[in-house]
Amino acid sequence: GQSLEQPSEVTAVEGAIVQINCTYQTSGFYGLSWYQQHDGGAPTFLSYNALDGLEETGRFSSFLSRSDSYGYLLLQELQMKDSASYFCAVRIQPGGYQKVTFGTGTKLQVIP
Amino acid sequence: GAVVSQHPSWVICKSGTSVKIECRSLDFQATTMFWYRQFPKQSLMLMATSNEGSKATYEQGVEKDKFLINHASLTLSTLTVTSAHPEDSSFYICSARREGPMNTGELFFGEGSRLTVL
Numbered sequence: 059g060q061s062l063e064q065p066s067e068v069t070a071v072e073g074a075i076v077q078i079n080c081t082y083q084t085s086g087f088y089g090l091s092w093y094q095q096h097d098g099g100a101p102t103f104l105s106y107n108a109l110d111g112l113e114e115t116g117r118f119s120s121f122l123s124r125s126d127s128y129g130y131l132l133l134q135e136l137q138m139k140d141s142a143s144y145f146c147a148v149r150i151q152p153g154g155y156q157k158v159t160f161g162t163g164t165k166l167q168v169i170p
Numbered sequence: 171g172a173v174v175s176q177h178p179s180w181v182i183c184k185s186g187t188s189v190k191i192e193c194r195s196l197d198f199q200a201t202t203m204f205w206y207r208q209f210p211k212q213s214l215m216l217m218a219t220s221n222e223g224s225k226a227t228y229e230q231g232v233e234k235d236k237f238l239i240n241h242a243s244l245t246l247s248t249l250t251v252t253s254a255h256p257e258d259s260s261f262y263i264c265s266a267r268r269e270g271p272m273n274t275g276e277l278f279f280g281e282g283s284r285l286t287v288l
Contacts, residue, residue: 089275100263100282101214106275145213149275155227158204158265158277160214 060084062146062161069167070136078131078164080146088149088156090122090129095163096142104131104144133166141168173197174266176280183254184288191249191283193264199244200266204277205237208261220247220264254287261285 062082070076080090089108093101105113107122107129119132133140146161173196183189193203201222206214218239219227226239236258238250247266251258263282267275 091275091277093277100279101265101277102279103276108275147277155219155221156202157216157219157227158267159216160206163213165211 060148060150060152060159062148062159064144064146064161064164066162067165067167069169072136072138072168072170074136075132075134076136076166078133078144078146078166080129080131080161082127082129082146082148082161084127084148084150084152084159086151086153087124087127088151090120091147091149091158092118092120092131093145093147093160094142095145101145106149136168138168138170141166174264174278174280176264176283178283179281180284180286182286182288185255186253188250188252189254189285191251191262191264191285193247193249193266193280195245195266195278198266198268200247201244201269203241203247203264203266205239205247205249206263206265208263208282210261214263217249222247251285254285256287259285259287 091106092104095101105120112121117134122129143163145163175194177192203220205217217232220239220241222241228234241247265277265279
């Protein structure tokens, strides 16, 4: 089977840095994505890592280690609006087609 | 950026009726669309992969006769919840991926459809 594990909740202070980890077990791995979802809304794309290393997009960075089946999302200069749920998602092709499955999600609360 | 539109946003129906949800990619063609289901405070669960011109691929445990998926064109996929019951009440959300050289790995999501079955 496959699994993606994330911490369920994280609390951080406005202006700080927070790291959300994701470990996965799957076959046919293509890449790891991160999505943000505010309550009641649709997920929005943050980043995608197909290769090992760090990808930086503004205040957000994402890291992947394929050998460790591990990745993380790094949020810098936290703002109150960053309070949301964050999901890692793996793009896999276990058989003849590709699909994207999501992790358990991490609820981030940013406090003043 | 690419836009995916989903309709309706909200639907309330009586038990035993069927509900159709549409998912459209507005500015790109999508040979593949994904349908997810999300319960409150939980993750997105992949229900099926919708393939243009062919049968959908359902995830284990998802009843294909219950959740009918049709992907008749490169811009439209539909999910029909047949004979809906209260336990089918959930947030259903579709997504699509831009194919070809423009593919960045990003999934573009529709706005979601909140189904309530009375």
